[in-house]
Amino acid sequence: ALFIMAIVPFLGVTMDIKLWFILGTVGGLLVILIFFIALAAWKRSIAIALMQKMTGLLPGSLGNKVAGFATGFVDSLLLGASRPKIFLPAVLLTCIAVIFDGLFAMLAFWTIGYSIPFGTSIFGYTVYNMFYILPTPPGQVGSNEVAGLLVFHGLLGLPADKVTAMFVFSHPWAALLMTLTGMACLSALGLTISSAMKVQTEGEKAEVTQKQIVPAKQKQTLRA
Known part of the structure; x- marks a missing residue:
């Protein structure tokens, strides 16, 4: 996105405001991603704390999902770069x-x-x-x-x-x-389509069961 924005003036083309918006959004996200990757490579705890503050501005569950996804993505990218x-x-x-x-x-x-x-x-x-x-x-x-x-x-x-x-x-x-x-x-x-769907359904059921078990164990611990 940043490369395209840089070369557009030399191509002699006129871009619609919608295209500038898309390129600007993608370019901004790319700059933020590069910043977080560099910060995570230097001090991961600071990067995670900063990310949690930024995602804290979003509604509760959405902010947690975005923070979890972003943290996992950056960690995976750093792990991949180390190999x-x-x-x-x-x-x-x-x-x-x-x-x-x-x-x-x-x-x-x-x-x-x-x-x-x-x-x-x-x-x-x-x-x-x-x-x-x-x-x-x-x-x-x-x-x-x-x-x-x-x-x-x-x-x-x-x-x-x-x-x-x-x-x-x-x-x-x-x-x-x-x-x-x-x-x-x-x-x-x-595999077949039916067997793949069956595996996915079983995985979702196991995840739901696990979520139900954890709160139950926490309640038992509090009672004890």
């Missing part, structure tokens, strides 16, 4: 995923009969993916098309009808690809 043999391949896979995102968008445009270069595709799709930081409806139905129009038509100047056609085609196509890939992965693990 370069695992961390570096993960970074490489992320870069490869970004390249395939660009290829997906480019080929989707080609499929509906409108050719765009790979550079335009990967730049536009990278900006487009930043919209996922905002709340979206189930399955991103409708939000994908709106975000696509804002980026590829509003920012990059591609024809609105071509952009709409591309996203109307690529959205269900991506859903089909993810469904088939997920089923193939389950099959490779020796």
Whole structure:
């Protein structure tokens, strides 16, 4: 996000206020994340205390969930960075995923009969993916098309009808690809959809039971 914001003036394009808002939000979160990672690497206790103060401004349960998620994320990132043999391949896979995102968008445009270069595709799709930081409806139905129009038509100047056609085609196509890939992965693990759902249900029941047992033990301790 910070890189895109820096190069926009040199690209000669005019960005809508919504795009600036998204880039600014993502860029701000990235700066905060880098700060917390550096602080946690130096003094973890101070980083956690500061994070708890910031999340304390949020409603009770939401603040606790955000703090828990952020702490776990930073700890996992630091743990991964301490194991370069695992961390570096993960970074490489992320870069490869970004390249395939660009290829997906480019080929989707080609499929509906409108050719765009790979550079335009990967730049536009990278900006487009930043919209996922905002709340979206189930399955991103409708939000994908709106975000696509804002980026590829509003920012990059591609024809609105071509952009709409591309996203109307690529959205269900991506859903089909993810469904088939997920089923193939389950099959490779020796699982089926029903068995995977059963495992998830059993795990949720065990978690609920554990939450019920802990307060009961606390009450017994207080009585004693």
